[in-house]
Amino acid sequence: MAPAAFGYRRHPDQDRHDPARHPVVVVGAGPVGLSLSIDLAQRGQSVVLLDDADRIGEGSRAICFSKRSLEVWDRLGVADRMLDKGVIWQVGKIFLRDAMVYRFDLLPESGHKMPAFINLQQYYAEAFLLDRVQQLPAIDLRWRNKVTGLAQHNDHAVLTIATPDGEYRLAADYVVACDGARSALRGLVGAEFEGEVFEDQFLIADVKMQAEFPTERWFWFDPPFHSGQSALLHRQPDNVWRIDLQIGADADAAVERQPENVRPRIERMLGHGDFSFEWISVYKFQCRRMQRLLHSRVIFAGDSAHQVSPFGARGANSGLEDGENLAWKLDLVLRGKAGAALLSSYDVERGQAADDNIRASTRSTDFIAPHSAQERRLRGAVLQLAKEADFAKRMVNAGRLSVPSVYDSPLSTPDAEAWAGGPKPGASMIDAPLARTDGAACYLSDAFVAAGRGFTLLHAANGAALPDGVGEIRIGRDAPLRDNAGHFAQRYDASPGAAYLLRPDGYVAARFKQPTPAALDAALARARGQA
Amino acid sequence: MTLSTTSNFADPDAAYRLIVEAHRGLSDEQSAALDAALVLTLANHIGDLGVLREAVELAKRGVVGEG
Known part of the structure; x- marks a missing residue:
C-alpha cells in the first residue's frame, strides 16, 4: 500500500x-x-x-x-x-527442526463476537x-x-x-x-x-507471495532452513507474509537488511524465489518502562x-x-x-x-535467545522432552500472546461472597451469546455498547434497583435479553439476582449475589475513585 | 507410583524462569555443579526409586536417542 x-x-x-x-x-x-x-x-x-x-x-x-x-x-x-x-486466526504451532512439538488454540470456545486475533x-x-x-x-x-x-x-x-x-x-x-x-x-x-535491552537481532521481512500455508502462527526453533536460530511465519492480508528470522547478536544490521542478502535466506525457507518484498527491517528488542x-x-x-x-x-x-x-x-x-x-x-x-x-x-525473548550455554542446554532439554512429556510442552515459550490484564486495583470492591466462576473484580468482562425478546441473536458485548458504555449493571433478572446514571443489561426469562444457551449463566456463575457492576472500559468493578442499593452505591463510588 | 509428566505448575513459565535465574552469573562448570546438586535434591524429594528410574529413562532418551 x-x-x-x-x-x-x-x-x-x-x-x-x-x-x-x-x-x-x-x-x-x-x-x-x-x-x-x-x-x-x-x-x-x-x-x-x-x-x-x-x-x-x-x-x-x-x-x-x-x-x-x-x-x-x-x-x-x-x-x-x-x-x-x-486475517482471523487462533491456532499456533511450534516446531523443533522439522517436527511439531506443540500446538495451541487461543480461543477454544465459541460464543464470542470477536475472534482470538486478527x-x-x-x-x-x-x-x-x-x-x-x-x-x-x-x-x-x-x-x-x-x-x-x-x-x-x-x-x-x-x-x-x-x-x-x-x-x-x-x-x-x-x-x-x-x-x-x-x-x-x-x-x-x-x-x-528503565529495563533490559536484548543483544540478539531479528530480521523482519514482509513478503508478498501466493502460498498455501494455513492461517496459523508457525514458529520454529532451529529449523533446517535457518540452522541454530529461530523463525516465524505469519499471514497478513493481501497475500503478505510476515517472516521473522533470528540473526544473532553479531550480525551487521546494515548488511543484513539489504534485499540481495535477505532474498537467499527467504528462498531457503520457502524453497522458491517467487516472492517480492513489502518491507524489511532489522530489530533489537527492548523490554522497559x-x-x-x-x-x-x-x-x-x-x-x-x-x-x-x-x-x-x-x-x-x-x-x-x-x-x-x-x-x-x-x-x-x-x-x-x-x-x-x-x-x-x-x-x-x-x-x-x-x-x-x-x-x-x-x-519469551530469553527462551528464544538464550543468554548462555547453560540456558541453551535448558531450552534444548525442554524442547526435547516436549516431544513426549506434556509438562515440557507447557514450558516451550515462543511468545505468550496478549490477553487482557487483570488489575489489583483500588477501584475494585473485593468479593464478599464465594463465586464458582466468572470474571473477578479487576478482570475484563467476558463475551457471551444472547438473544433479544424477538429471538434475534446478539452478544453481551453489543448489549454493553447499547447500554451506553458508562458504568453498567449487568444482572440476571430479579435484579436490583439501578443507581443514578448507571446503564443496565438485564438478562433472564422475563428480561430484554435471554440466555437461551446458558453461556452467560455459566461464564458469570450467574444465579438469579446476581449482578456485576461494569466500569466504562468493561472491567468488573464489583459483583454481588443479591446486591443492595447501599452496596451498589459504595461500589460505584469506589470505582469512581471517590472512596 | 509412576512418573507424572503432565504439567503440575500453575505457571510453568515461572518455574522455568526460576531455574534460568539460578544459573545467571555462573560459569559453565558452576552451572553443571548446580544442576547436579538440584537433581540429587529433587530426587530425594521424590523419594521413589521407580519414579526416579522412569525419569532417568525419559531424560536419557532425549540425549542419546532410542537405543
Whole structure:
C-alpha cells in the first residue's frame, strides 16, 4: 500500500499571542493516539490531536491485534472494517527442526463476537481509525505539528509546537503522550526509561507471495532452513507474509537488511524465489518502562510509556488497553465528576499491566535467545522432552500472546461472597451469546455498547434497583435479553439476582449475589475513585 | 507410583524462569555443579526409586536417542 499523505493546514490557534486553551491534547496519531481520541470524542470531549508527520503507511509494523483490542475498536465503531480486512486466526504451532512439538488454540470456545486475533498491517488499522476520526468533528487533527517544548503549571501544561509556519504554543488541561518509543514528551518531562535491552537481532521481512500455508502462527526453533536460530511465519492480508528470522547478536544490521542478502535466506525457507518484498527491517528488542505513567499534567500511553519484544503481540495491544483505561477516567475528571485519585488508578492499573507484559515478553525473548550455554542446554532439554512429556510442552515459550490484564486495583470492591466462576473484580468482562425478546441473536458485548458504555449493571433478572446514571443489561426469562444457551449463566456463575457492576472500559468493578442499593452505591463510588 | 509428566505448575513459565535465574552469573562448570546438586535434591524429594528410574529413562532418551 502506498503511504497515505495528509496535508498540513494552518490553524487559527497559531495566530494567537497567548496560547489557546484546550481540555485535552493527544500527541501522536498512531493506533493508540487515534483510538484514544475517538474514545474521548465519543464521550463528548473535544480533542486536539497532533502528529509530527503527514503520512501513514510506512512498513507493516504491528500486525497482530488481540480479541481485547477488537472489542475496544468495536466500541469505537471501527471493528467491522478491521475484521473484514484482517486475517482471523487462533491456532499456533511450534516446531523443533522439522517436527511439531506443540500446538495451541487461543480461543477454544465459541460464543464470542470477536475472534482470538486478527493479523492486519498497522497502516490499515491506522487508515480505518483515521476514517473514523474524520466522522467526528470533536477531533481537531493537526499534521506536521511537532512538540518541541513543555511547561507544566498547577492546572495545565503548555506545549511548544513546531510547524512548517514556525512555532506556536497550546495550553491543555491534560496532555496525553502517545508519541511512541522515541517519545519527545518523555524526554521533556525528564523521565527515565528503565529495563533490559536484548543483544540478539531479528530480521523482519514482509513478503508478498501466493502460498498455501494455513492461517496459523508457525514458529520454529532451529529449523533446517535457518540452522541454530529461530523463525516465524505469519499471514497478513493481501497475500503478505510476515517472516521473522533470528540473526544473532553479531550480525551487521546494515548488511543484513539489504534485499540481495535477505532474498537467499527467504528462498531457503520457502524453497522458491517467487516472492517480492513489502518491507524489511532489522530489530533489537527492548523490554522497559517509565516508572510513572503520570507526570503532572502529562499522561503517557503506549510505546512512549513501555516497550516489549514483539513475541506475544503485547506492544500495540497493550497501548490500546492503556487508551481505553484512560479515556473514561480522563472524561470524568474533565467533567469535574472525579478527581486525581481516579487518574492515579490509571498509573496503578496500567503500570501493573506494563509489568506483566514486560515479564511475559522477557521470558519469551530469553527462551528464544538464550543468554548462555547453560540456558541453551535448558531450552534444548525442554524442547526435547516436549516431544513426549506434556509438562515440557507447557514450558516451550515462543511468545505468550496478549490477553487482557487483570488489575489489583483500588477501584475494585473485593468479593464478599464465594463465586464458582466468572470474571473477578479487576478482570475484563467476558463475551457471551444472547438473544433479544424477538429471538434475534446478539452478544453481551453489543448489549454493553447499547447500554451506553458508562458504568453498567449487568444482572440476571430479579435484579436490583439501578443507581443514578448507571446503564443496565438485564438478562433472564422475563428480561430484554435471554440466555437461551446458558453461556452467560455459566461464564458469570450467574444465579438469579446476581449482578456485576461494569466500569466504562468493561472491567468488573464489583459483583454481588443479591446486591443492595447501599452496596451498589459504595461500589460505584469506589470505582469512581471517590472512596 | 509412576512418573507424572503432565504439567503440575500453575505457571510453568515461572518455574522455568526460576531455574534460568539460578544459573545467571555462573560459569559453565558452576552451572553443571548446580544442576547436579538440584537433581540429587529433587530426587530425594521424590523419594521413589521407580519414579526416579522412569525419569532417568525419559531424560536419557532425549540425549542419546532410542537405543
